Amino acid sequence: MSLRDQKAFLSNIHPFELLTEEQMDYCIRHMDIAYYAKGEVLITPEKIPNHFFVIIKGIVHEYNEDQVLMDFHYQDSFDANSLIYSKTKNSFKVYEDLICYEIEKEVFLELIEKNDGFKNFFLNNLVNKFQSLKDKEYASELSSFMIAKVEDTILHPPCIVEKGTKLIDAIDESMQRNTSTIIVRGENNQYGIITDSLLKIKVLLEGRNLNIPVEEIAIFPILSVHLDDYLFEALTLLIKKNIKRVGVVNSKGEILGILEQIDVLSHFANHTYVVDSKIKNAKTLKDLKQASEELVDTVKTLNAKGVKVNHISSLIGQLNTKVYKKIYKFIVPEELQNSACLIVMGSEGRNEQIIKTDQDNALVVRNGVDVEQYRQYMQEITDTLIDFGYPPCEGNIMVSNPFWCKTVEEYKRETARWIEAPDMQNYMDLAIFFDSFAVAGDKKLLINLKDDLFNKLHDKDVFMAYFAKATLTFDTPSTVANLMTKTYNIDVKKTGVFPIVQGIRSLCLRERIRETTTVKRIKILQDMKVLEEEKASELLEAFEVLNTLRLKAHLQKLQDGKEINNEIDTHSLGKIERDLLKDSFKIVNSFKKFITYTFKIDKIS
Known part of the structure; x- marks a missing residue:
């Protein structure tokens, strides 16, 4: 050379x-x-x-x-x-x-x-090496973050009143326009602003008459940005001035709309706000379906911007929860809604399902209430979710299955059976149920069941050892190159994601931790000194890398029209991604040894 x-x-x-x-x-x-x-x-x-x-x-x-x-x-x-x-x-x-x-x-x-x-x-330690490699790999993806303009996000139509308008008339006008912000136009295109908080301070607390002219309490001038300003500049102004909104003006200084802080933050973190609004405003199942169909595009946008995968999963999880809640409201008669609790489980319960790969859900019915009256509505919920693009669960873990639709007392008997007569299916059912999260109805019903589960597991060390042993179910490769020369597809869920999820889940079940998301569970375990800071940090980084590569593969398969699975093509990885994957596997293998030692798995058959 x-x-x-x-x-x-x-x-x-x-x-x-x-x-x-x-x-x-x-x-x-x-x-x-x-x-x-x-x-x-x-x-x-x-x-x-x-x-x-x-x-x-x-x-x-x-x-x-x-x-x-x-x-x-x-x-x-x-x-x-x-x-x-x-x-x-x-x-x-x-x-x-x-x-x-x-x-x-x-x-x-x-x-x-x-x-x-x-x-x-x-x-630096492995965590800092991870961060350095990730910064190098994904830095270019943030460029679109920084070039977005004010015109690229949501602008709220202004409620403009003229100077001299009575305050009560201005409030009436703002209510008709469904806005909490009033813009007061003065001379020479100078604008003032009246907000909800200003009304509370200047009118309610000071006891002023609502017939006063608006300019007596309006703040002049309103801080503003131009339509073609960079959105990042607007964010900087909002943060610097500690305000929640700014006016948006054209080249003539005429106000065109209001830019809210929440919309700016939403744009920089995600594009979920628009979808969220559509879900919230949906009046029918058809409207709701149209809103939910935009979730995949939201994921693509967030991923392209370089947003961390755990933030994406959290945001998408929140939107999915709202979809579930609306479906429950639309389908289940109002008189039955608060006598039951709709829960999501597994990856949905952990807020870790980004692309719709399946559905794991159940219904908990209050004791003394006839479960049969819910059956037809649960079947309708399952059918609706399938129509919305949530594939049916291969294991039939869905509300339409009578096994996952019963009373609190029946579930308590079921959890007792899972613990007293353990087998692989019971371990799996318990793991899925432990990750459950209430999305609609009476959430206290699920809290009751979780309390009961924790009490049953007291001093069940042998059971916990077998439960934790599932962490070791799948082999995690120590190298990537040997797989690249033979079979170049790696199931990243089995080899990397699942061992972390199951190991952390086992620790949380033992420590009676109610949190369901893996990332937050790791942080809680660190705070409780169950995990050392370095090990917790390594697990968080490895979990992020593995899920980032999995999401990238999912999106590529969607684009190519292929069936979604958890395999990644190691031949498609760049050098840095391959290094990150190897280091992640190294961390996973180390964590497996930690779980083996902690639960004394080597002492059981």
Whole structure:
């Protein structure tokens, strides 16, 4: 390779692109190409290298005793730790003939000392490495975030009254226009503003007469932005002035509408506000269906903006909850609604289902109320959800199934059976039920059942060990490259997401934690000192990466018109995504060992 080619090669590898021009030239001057045959050992605890390796071609495996911990290939580099600390517990062996660059140890350490970004990547813990890689991978996706204009979001039509208008008449006008903001027009296109809070302070608390002219309490001038201003500038103004709304004017200074803080924040975080409004204003099931159909487009928009996947799932979960609540209201007769509780379970209950992959729901009916009178409405709810695009559950965990539609007392008997006569199906049913979340009706019915469940599990250590053992059901790969050369599809749910969900769920069941979302559960467990801060942070990062890759694959399959599953094509991953996936699997395997030790799983058959 020419010097230019070498520079281009290194610049594509994080964090080498952080080096200055001079530092990059210095690095290249002290870098050579080397060849190693298959089977050669490059690093051992007794053989600390004098070089930092960057792979051009071939594969290297990192071992701890006989276990493969990590694989390295094209554009991967190793091993900073052995150079920095002059020791290692692991060995690095060539798995496939290797061509690589070797950077002199002294030069590598000098670059670490002189470049903070370079140093932070290699010296920080795994969580900070995760963040650095993610910043590099997804930084370009935020560009659309920053170029949105005021005209790209929702503007509320202004209620404009002339100076001299009686306050009571202005209030009447605002009510007819269904707005809480009154704009007062003065001379020379100068505008003032009256808000709800201003009315409370200046009229109610001060006891003023409603027949006063509006200008006596209006604030002049209203702070405003132009229609073609960047939305980020409007957000900055709102935050700086600690206000909830600004006026929007044209080039002539004429007011065109009101920009609310909630709409600006909604635009920057998501596009859910428009969908939310449509759900809220839906008057029929047809209206509601049209609103719910926009959820996929909302997910695509949020993902394209680089919004974190746990925020996406939380927002979509809230919207799904509102859809469920409306369906319940439209279908179940009013006199029956508060005698039962509609719940969602599994990934829906955890607010972790982003794309509609199935539905897990149930109905809890108050004791003494005839369940049979709900049957036809539950069937209608299932049919409606299917029509809305929520696929039926393959395991028939739906309100239309009599097993998942019964009284509180019947559910209590069922949970007792799950615990006293455990088998794989009962473990699964309990896990799904524990993640339940009330979306409509009397939520106290579910609270009662959760209390009863916690009481039944007191001192059930053996049961909890078997319950937690499900964390180990699926193997998690220690490498990605070996799968790339054989079968290149990995079920990221089975290998990564499920072990984290089930392990955390087991800890929360033992600790009587009611929270259902995995991310919040991890944070609560950290606060309770059940998880150390570093382990909790690693789990949060790994969970984010795994779900981000899964969502990306889901959206690609939607675009290609393929059936959605949880497999990701490792051949489609970029280098940084592959690194993130490998590190995530490493964290998952470590977490499995933690769960095994915590619940003493090795002591049971």
